[in-house]
Amino acid sequence: GSRDGFTPKKFHELCDNKPSTVTFIKIKGTDEIIGGYNPTVWLSSGGYGKTKGSFVFSFKSKNNIKDAIISNVENIDHALNYNSATGPTFGSDIVVYNYINDNYSETNDYNYYYSRKYYYEKMVRDTEDKFSIDNYEVFQIMKQ
Template sequence: MSRDGFNPEVFFNKCNGQGPFVVLIRVQSKKIYGDYNPIGYTGRSRWLSSTESFIFSFENDQDINNMKISRSTNDDNSILDCRQNSGYFFNFGDMLYVNRQYLRIGYCTLHYDNVFNKNQFPIDEIEVFNVKYL
């Protein structure tokens, strides 16, 4: 994604209708955040229900032992399937979302366990990986 820029339209064109995916986001502090979306996106601007979605963080790309993970506490509203022109890349219950060039964390604790401090970070890089089940 980063090589293509931080553009929601590019994100939707590459991910829309592709099924489950994992997103890794490295912020300027070198901390890594991510999420797993087991459903995928359609761009219909609606809440999606999932018992399998989660968000996570690593202190840096060299230390995978210091990981935090947060699972959905409100499965009916665990993922917001954002509209293509909304300015959002993705939204996990307002606990972790990307709006333009910033990662925003911890703004709403209604849908996920609160293991992250409320904050926003400029993004260095975003990578998206399609998940295929065997």
């Protein structure tokens, strides 16, 4: 995000149609990192993406990996969200998008983030409150 920008448009330019990505989101004001793995591809076609291999995760602290939470997808038909106005969004469980004046925006920086339990096994945060982020990164996992 800090290198390439915090807009849905930039996310989709760089990440659409690229398989096997992992997303890391640093939550502002905490040591917490949340994210997820997408074994298929990101798209901006609308609707939900289907996969059984996706999972979301959280690390509460860099000092204690034992507190990590990993949550596998339960409803494979809603594993991913393919909205052009969102960034890396896992079902409705980890949501990153821009919402201004009752409208979604593809070109403005993200301003709306939350994590809840909908389509994955369990919550990865202790709260459903909206949050801000310091940064996010999406990496593609490549086979050698």
